[in-house]
Amino acid sequence: MEDYSFCESWLAVLCAILGTMIWRVAGVMLASRIPAEGPIMGWVNTMAYALVAAVLLLIFVHPIGVLATTKLDQRVIGLAAGLLMMFITRRLILSLFCGVSAFALAIELI
Amino acid sequence: MSKSIYFQLDARQTRLNAMIDALRAPCYALCITMAGFSAIARESGFDFMMALITSLGVWGMPGQVAFASLYSAGATLVIIFVAVSLANMRMLLMVISAADMMHLKSHHLPVWKRVFWMQFLAITAWAHLGFAQQKYPSHLLLPYYQGFSLTIFTFGILGTAMGFFLTDLLPLELLRMVIFVTPIYILLLIVNARHKANRLAVVFGGTLSPLLYPFVGEWAILLAGFIGGTLASLYGRFIAKWHREPVA
Numbered sequence: 001m002e003d004y005s006f007c008e009s010w011l012a013v014l015c016a017i018l019g020t021m022i023w024r025v026a027g028v029m030l031a032s033r034i035p036a037e038g039p040i041m042g043w044v045n046t047m048a049y050a051l052v053a054a055v056l057l058l059i060f061v062h063p064i065g066v067l068a069t070t071k072l073d074q075r076v077i078g079l080a081a082g083l084l085m086m087f088i089t090r091r092l093i094l095s096l097f098c099g100v101s102a103f104a105l106a107i108e109l110i
Numbered sequence: 111m112s113k114s115i116y117f118q119l120d121a122r123q124t125r126l127n128a129m130i131d132a133l134r135a136p137c138y139a140l141c142i143t144m145a146g147f148s149a150i151a152r153e154s155g156f157d158f159m160m161a162l163i164t165s166l167g168v169w170g171m172p173g174q175v176a177f178a179s180l181y182s183a184g185a186t187l188v189i190i191f192v193a194v195s196l197a198n199m200r201m202l203l204m205v206i207s208a209a210d211m212m213h214l215k216s217h218h219l220p221v222w223k224r225v226f227w228m229q230f231l232a233i234t235a236w237a238h239l240g241f242a243q244q245k246y247p248s249h250l251l252l253p254y255y256q257g258f259s260l261t262i263f264t265f266g267i268l269g270t271a272m273g274f275f276l277t278d279l280l281p282l283e284l285l286r287m288v289i290f291v292t293p294i295y296i297l298l299l300i301v302n303a304r305h306k307a308n309r310l311a312v313v314f315g316g317t318l319s320p321l322l323y324p325f326v327g328e329w330a331i332l333l334a335g336f337i338g339g340t341l342a343s344l345y346g347r348f349i350a351k352w353h354r355e356p357v358a
Contacts, residue, residue, distance in 0.1 A: 003184070004155075013160055015187050016177040017167035019194035020201060024228045027205025032215050039347065042307065046343040048200035049300055049308045050315025051335025052172040055197055056293045058331060059175065061320040064182055066153065066282065066289050075290070082294050083301060092298055093139060099294045100287050107286065 070103075074110055078103025116246050121253040124246065128257030131242075136234050137265035139295060144266040145273025146292030147174050149285065154182035158274050165270040169232055169263065171296055173198035176331065183328060193328075196335060204236045211243050212251040227252075230259035233299055307346030314338030 004012060059067070060075050067075070082099020089095065119127070144165060151161040156178065168174050176197040180190050205228050209215075214224060235258055242254045276288060297316075303309050315338030322330035346352035 004181070008187070009157075009160060011187055012177070012181060012190050013164055013167070015191040016164055016173065016194045019191045020168045020170050020173050020198040021229075022195060023198060023201035024205055024231070025225055027202045028209065028221065028224045028228055030202070031206045031209035042305075042347070043339065043343040044199065045203055045305075045339075046307050046311035046346070047335050047339025048196075048203070049303060049311040050318075050338030050342060051196050051199070051331065052296065052300055053312040053314075053316035054319035054331045054334035054338065055172055055176050055179075056297050057316040057319050058323060059179070059293045062323060064150075064153065064179060066149070066286050069282070070286055078290060079294060079297070082298055086298050086302060090302065092295075092302070095298050096139065096291065096295055099298070100290055103290050103294075104283075104287055107283070 070107060071110065074103060074106040077106040077110075116250070119246075119250060121250065124250045124253040125257030128242070128254040129261045131238065132258045132261035132265075136238065137262045140234060140262045141265040141269035141272075142288065143171065143292050143295050144269030145276055146289050147171065147178070148270045148273030149276055149289050150175065150292065151178045152274055154178040156181070158271075161274050162267070162270055165267055168194070168198070169229060169266070170198040170201060171232065171292070172200075175292065175296075180328060185328060189328070193331060196332060200233075201231070204231055204233070208236055208239055208255070211239055211248070212255055213248045214252065216249070217252055227256065227259075230263045232259075232262075233296075234262055235259040305346075306350070306352045307342050310345060311339050311342035314342050 060079060061072065063070075063075070078099050081102030082095050085095040085098040086092070116124075147165065148161050151164065151174075156164070164174055164177065168177070173194040176193045177190060180193055185193070208228070208231055209224070219227075235255065238258055239251065239255050242258075243251060246254055273288070276285060280288065297312075300312050301309060303312065315334045318334035318338050319330045322333055326333060
């Protein structure tokens, strides 16, 4: 693990901002020209979903910092409870509450 | 019937309605989510201004989370740029779809103004725009979006500012829960994706990434995204023929 200098830190922030802004600008440019549906768009979309899921699951399985002080079982229980509630009720806030509560309970009991 | 009420509104009233919709629930969830990001950012070595500017400038959770975890791992600037772009790639589709819903072209805004308003677009605002589309006439969707997105943006930035100091204020037991909110919230949103191919992509990407991690490290994210997304897309297109599914 290496440390960033002051300038490098802010360059990293700039990279993150530019990395997102390019899509917003490109989206505005393309919006009036192409339809949102089609094979390439579908592929880009599935890749984005897979990528976001990949980022998140890595946080669940190999967390850093505070989450790393919990056990994998506890995080999996919280995740499973949230997902289960989502599949049953389709209510986001309720499922979120359920998942986080299950996670809290798992920490207490396991 | 009740639909006519919405047709009689002017832009100002619509913005106000949108604000109230945002204040009902989504803005608090976003506030906590952003506080979660801020706490992760702080752990990853961000200072307060960096966390705040990242939220203001990026305003896309998956990219922000990817940025924070890559930053803590000491990744190179190129990898940060590529990973954040890929994690927030869905912005492209959301911006195109949102512009289409709002009939942005008909408002004759200059490009910089269109980009300015799209800066506030994130998954919550986009999803709610689709919801509002069923009630409001299309010419009022831009004011609706403005009222909604600015409200949740404000709460998100407030959350970022507060979350940075939560590590001092909250005991570890509570803090763990706050940090757990962020990933589970986004995951719950994406598993609920409208198209089956996208839900399948979530399963593939989510399964591949921890499996690949021991072999390729941080590249597991990009690889899982590419392989998982491609497989889901091919499966949906050639085996299950989901690409013909009607858009409800």
